[in-house]
Amino acid sequence: xAVPTNTLVxxxxxxxxxxxxxxxxxxxxxxxWFLSNTGSGKATARYHEWPVxxxxxxxxxxxxxxxxxxxSAITPPTRTGNYTQILRKVFQISDSQEAFDKAxxxxxxxxxxxxxxxxxxTDIEYALIVNSTAVSGSASVARQMKGVLGWITTNxxxxxxxxxxxxTESMVNDNLQLIWSQGGKPSNVIVGAFxxxxxxxxxxxxxDIAASEKTLVAAVDVYKSSFGTxxxxxxxxxxxxxPDTVVIFGDMKLWRKAWARPVKPEKLARTGSSTKYxxxxxLTLESRQEKGSGKITQLTTS
Numbered sequence: 001x002a003v004p005t006n007t008l009v010x011x012x013x014x015x016x017x018x019x020x021x022x023x024x025x026x027x028x029x030x031x032x033w034f035l036s037n038t039g040s041g042k043a044t045a046r047y048h049e050w051p052v053x054x055x056x057x058x059x060x061x062x063x064x065x066x067x068x069x070x071x072s073a074i075t076p077p078t079r080t081g082n083y084t085q086i087l088r089k090v091f092q093i094s095d096s097q098e099a100f101d102k103a104x105x106x107x108x109x110x111x112x113x114x115x116x117x118x119x120x121x122t123d124i125e126y127a128l129i130v131n132s133t134a135v136s137g138s139a140s141v142a143r144q145m146k147g148v149l150g151w152i153t154t155n156x157x158x159x160x161x162x163x164x165x166x167x168t169e170s171m172v173n174d175n176l177q178l179i180w181s182q183g184g185k186p187s188n189v190i191v192g193a194f195x196x197x198x199x200x201x202x203x204x205x206x207x208d209i210a211a212s213e214k215t216l217v218a219a220v221d222v223y224k225s226s227f228g229t230x231x232x233x234x235x236x237x238x239x240x241x242x243p244d245t246v247v248i249f250g251d252m253k254l255w256r257k258a259w260a261r262p263v264k265p266e267k268l269a270r271t272g273s274s275t276k277y278x279x280x281x282x283l284t285l286e287s288r289q290e291k292g293s294g295k296i297t298q299l300t301t302s
Contacts, residue, residue: 031122031125031235031236031237032121032122032124032125033125033190033233033235034125034128034129034148034190034235034237034255035121035124035125035128035257037252038128038252038255038256038257039253039256039257040256040257040258040259041256041257041258041259041286042258042259042260043084043258043259043260043282043283043284044260045084046083046084046137046143046260047081047082047083047084047136048081048082048083048084048258048260048284048286049079049080049081050079050080050081050286050288051077051078051079052077052078052079052080052288052289053077053078054183054289054291055183080287082134082145082146082258082284082285082286082287083134083135083136083137083143083144083145083146083284084143084145084258084260084282084283084284085127085131085142085143085144085145085282085283085284086142086143086280086281086282087120087123087124087127087280087281087282088120088278088279088280088281089116089117089119089120089123089278089279089280090276090277090278090279091112091113091116091276091277092274092275092276092277093108093109093112093274093275094273094274095273095274095275096273098275109275109277112277113265113277113279116277116279117263117265117279120263120279120281121263122237124263124281124283125237126237126240127144127145127147127285128145128147128148128257128285129147129148129149129190129235129237129238129243129248130147130149130237130240130242130243131144131145131146131147131149131150132146132147132149132150132242133146133150134146134150145283145284145285146285147285148248148250148255148285148287148293149242149243149246149248149295151285151287151290151293152248152290152293152294152295153290154178154182154290154291154294155175155178155179155182155184155249155291155293155294155295156175156294156295156296156297157171157174157175157178157294157295157296157297158296158297158298159171159296159298159299161298163298164245164298164299164300165298165299165300166198166299166300167195167198167199167247167296167299168198169202171296172199172202172223172225172247172296173225173226173227175247175249175294175295175296176225176226176227176228176249176294177227178294179227179249179291179292179293179294180227180228182291182292183291183292184251184254184289184291184292184293184294185227185228185251185292186228186230186249186250186251186292186293186294187228187229187230187231187250187251187252188230188231188232188233188249188250188251188252189223189230189231189232189233189247189248189249189250190233190235190238190247190248190250191232191233191234191235191238191247191248192234192235192236192238192239192243192244192301193234193239194244194301194302195238195244195247195299195301196232196234199220199223199232200220202220202223220232230249244301245297245298245299245300245301246295246296246297246299247295247296247299248293248294248295249293249294249295250293251292251293253288254287254288254289254290254292254293255285255286255287255288255293256285256286256288257283257284257285257286258283258284258285258286259281259282259283260282260283260284261280261281261282261283262281262283263279263280263281264279264280264281265277265278265279266278266279266280
């Protein structure tokens with residue numbers, strides 16, 4: 001049916017105001033569980049050190065009545081350390097942009113400050129977990145801390161060693177046994193989405209729920225093993241690059257952040273009709289005893 005002649009329709013009117021809702025929606029992954037669940041200390045040099053010690057292996061111990069006391073040799077604690085890493089976010093807003101009427105926000109300075117603080121937090125989380133090597137740095141090379149995946153070297157399980165194998169419950173218990181043998185008591189499992197679904201599929205897991213709830217529970221958030229109970233943590237940072245092929249078992253008491261400079265937003269000097277902010281932090285990761293944690297590597301992701 002044709003539109004009557006001379007009817008004004010919206011397609012030909014260029015003066016209709018735009019329909020732009022006053023809300024900004026952001027669903028980018030934000031996950032800083034490790035950052036939030038580890039203790040904090042102070043770093044006072046670019047190479048931060050701490051002592052590490054271990055107990056002697058137990059053995060037969062019986063002495064003669066009235067025997068003299070003879071001191072045994074003492075092995076002093078060893079020193080280990082990690083480099084502090086500087087992380088930064090910078091943004092700049094023109095005075096005109098700040099003055100104009102914008103959808104979803106009144107002030108771009110406030111909005112971008114909050115957004116960049118969140119982005120810096122996720123960058124810190126990535127460094128704490130994913131960084132595999134420490135970099136001492138130089139005048140032309142940025143320093144880099146070693147993260148959890150780089151620190152764990154003692155308790156590493158790879159299935160049959162052929163690589164690209166699916167995660168199995170046997171692998172999980174093999175790694176937990178290695179950690180237990182070293183005296184570790186991990187309380188958390190950190191995984192990406194694919195490996196979380198493998199945990200959910202373990203047939204020995206039991207899921208108790210009242211029939212009246214009419215709910216099917218297919219997920220496993222608490223894993224009870226022969227070596228203790230662990231919380232299964234689904235983590236966005238374990239989705240990127242190599243981490244999606246790894247499962248981490250961690251005792252959070254053995255990991256600690258050392259801050260040289262806590263997160264600080266700073267307004268920089270004006271050089272024109274704009275405002276520039278720099279948000280910066282410097283920290284490193286302390287591994288108080290990496291033998292208390294473990295990891296399964298070379299897992300398939302499809």
